[in-house]
Amino acid sequence: MTQNDTRNVDGDDEQRTDGSETAVSEPTTGSDATSDSLLDASLDVEGGTVPADADTVIEARDLDVFYDDVQALEGVDIEIPENGVTALIGPSGCGKSTFLRSINRMNDLIDAARVDGDLRFEGKNVYDDDVDPVALRRKIGMVFQTPNPFPKSIYDNVAFGLEVQDKADDVDETVHRALERAALLEEVEDQLDSSGLDLSGGQQQRLCIARAIAPDPDVLLMDEPASALDPIATSKIEDLIEDLAEEYTVVIVTHNMQQAARISDKTAVFLTGGELVEFDDTDKIFENPEHERVEDYITGKFG
């Protein structure tokens, strides 16, 4: 396992180096990636997911979240860079999902939830009074733990976000591209009119990913997207996530440390009490963490 981790970490290192070079030779790549993402879907540029000087997309400062009197997050500070995969790991109840849901204000749907502190998305505090959570969520896609396709056709599932966001130009083409981007098009091309619920669990989750990326958000939040899937479907989803990270900022919550090590560039470790204990490059976290508690957690001494 250690060997496995090391190999992955090496891979990440190479990618990062490539990324910096790309950023230097073609300084526009990073900023253009999101706007052209679907158009460039077929032009997969290898590596280069997190340039060293990547812009910060999501930044939390002293973020607290409470459910009634229970504190779920305590003083979280984090800067999540543009593109690449940032994994949030930690034991159950450590607040990692709470943090994920506070990014796109899904916690608003829970009456008891209360947020203190700053959470900036592209520079704007999303908890400012003048922020419309609907507008925020249109820039941030989300994929949930259990596949939750709508009881509609495959096509309508993917077109839903386009419809509510008034992105009605070329719906057909966008739906096809999103399905292709989610590595699902080949399997469902002939049955776009049949229900999304007829698909297998892994296909349903890829459908949900296609649905989330169809409106072309800037960020993709994933809440344990593979935890309900079998190993084969999981590995497909993981490949897909690494692929998507070339054009989207992916923030993924996972229970599975190997998964975090395999697919993420940066890892944030939350520990009990809702505290973000360490946030660093994934290889650093898994090879040589600063904190003993993180090391204990990584090596399986608790959690």
Added chain:
Amino acid sequence: MSDTPIEADLTRSANGRIAKERLYHGLLFCCAALTVFVTVGIVATLAIDALEFFGRVDPYAFFTGTEWVLRSENPILGILPLLSATLVVTVVSALVAIPIGTAAAVYLSEYASDRMRSVLKPALEILAGIPTVVYGFFALVYLTPWLQQIGLGVSLFNLLSASIMVGIMIIPMVSSISEDAMSAVPDSLRQAGYGLGATKFEVSTKIVIPASISGIFSSYILALSRAIGETMIVVVAGGSRARMFDPSQPFANLLNSGQTMTAAMVQAVTTDLSGGTAGYYSMFAIGLTLFAITFSMNLLSNRIAARYREEYQ
């Protein structure tokens, strides 16, 4: 119970239990069967007496007759005026109950806070518990004068007032069954919608309602069956003059009195009709027609529920 026990101890005690179990089984069966027997009995009686009626009155004349005069030496018994009045009441009450009931269900299921829901739901149930004669009285004493005040020119007894009141009466049925269906839609679908940047209204109308459409349709059909069979409101507020629907003046039909099938049956019961006359037997023919309509609507409701049933996961 003449089983000869092979292993005395075990079987004897078991026998007592078996006998008791059989008794319970039998009692429970009788109660369940009673309702079936009563239903079958009623339908059979209706059918037999209706057959008697059709021995005296030509079925074709009955189902196509556009005039209904019961109290007369020679009654004229054509069901169409009654049928058309019933349809008018059903359609108008549906126009009242379906939009309001559905909107109330969406509010209760998607918008209302827990506290608001805990106040509104019992209130709706109270609305459902009011005796219909009270609704009828309310229509006659308050709604009709108010309709006159706003210049609608309704007569003292009129179908409009009765229909609106029937519509109000069936709102709780639409809203409570629809709300149950909407609440059954898993939260994960709502979250998916919000996550895609949908507003609450879009989540309600584009996700929750389509996902619960079979339950919503069922509520409509059950409520309409109820409207078709509603009696007291139309008797009290709608009057007792059978009038054929005049398609050239659709609104005039509403402003005037009219007699529905149920109201005609009440009249037949309360009028001193001698047994054995065609007028007397007409009750059964109307009753059977009414039963056929509501029965087929219930079948339709089941069909729709089965056809559009969505599995969410």
